[in-house]
Amino acid sequence: MVKIGINGFGRIGRLVTRAAAQGGKVEVVAINDPFIDLDYMVYMFKYDSTHGPWKHGEVKAEGGKLVIGKMHIMVFHERDPANIKWSDAGADYVVESTGVFTTIEKASAHLKGGAKRVVISAPSADAPMFVMGVNHEKYDNSMKVVSNASCTTNCLAPLAKVINDNFGIIEGLMSTVHAITATQKTVDGPSGKLWRDGR
Numbered sequence: 589m590v591k592i593g594i595n596g597f598g599r600i601g602r603l604v605t606r607a608a609a610q611g612g613k614v615e616v617v618a619i620n621d622p623f624i625d626l627d628y629m630v631y632m633f634k635y636d637s638t639h640g641p642w643k644h645g646e647v648k649a650e651g652g653k654l655v656i657g658k659m660h661i662m663v664f665h666e667r668d669p670a671n672i673k674w675s676d677a678g679a680d681y682v683v684e685s686t687g688v689f690t691t692i693e694k695a696s697a698h699l700k701g702g703a704k705r706v707v708i709s710a711p712s713a714d715a716p717m718f719v720m721g722v723n724h725e726k727y728d729n730s731m732k733v734v735s736n737a738s739c740t741t742n743c744l745a746p747l748a749k750v751i752n753d754n755f756g757i758i759e760g761l762m763s764t765v766h767a768i769t770a771t772q773k774t775v776d777g778p779s780g781k782l783w784r785d786g787r
Contacts, residue, residue, distance in 0.1 A: 593618040593679030596686030597629055599770050600709045604683050609656050618677035620664040629654050675702020685709040695733045708735040719745045740764050
């Protein structure tokens with residue numbers, strides 16, 4: 589059984605936890621999120637507006653841990669990834685899903701806490717990026733930090749690979765029609781990035 593830790597219990601962190609709880613091949617042993625307390629983690633995991641309520645076993649807080657079925661998950665509230673004690677929880681791999689620590693240097697802080705490998709759940713400026721079925725065979729075991737690329741890349745690259753391998757692609761153009769994300773506004777308001785993002 590592969591034992592993982594999750595840094596960031598937002599949308600992606602919760603979906604990774606759901607997949608692990610249903611799949612049976614991966615065990616989540618620790619979750620770090622400095623902004624969400626344990627009781628709120630229970631609530632957020634139980635109720636999902638997109639996937640519906642969790643129906644695959646009990647979810648509760650018990651003894652300072654998040655319990656999902658048979659998984660008893662240690663919970664940390666560290667802002668600095670270097671301070672998360674992944675080895676105490678037995679996490680060999682960390683899913684970096686905060687959207688903040690997306691470079692090799694920043695994501696490598698998880699290695700200080702005992703993680704052996706880090707998978708960034710977003711595009712990275714400098715970490716090697718892999719898409720299953722496209723270039724995953726180029727992974728080298730010496731790589732400690734990798735990126736799973738973007739959602740757009742994971743949708744487009746497998747299809748583009750099949751077309752390119754069988755017919756060739758000279759040039760292309762694509763459009764993304766994307767569901768709203770956690771950082772987008774549903775009503776007009778100020779934006780910390782671009783003015784356009786606020787409406």
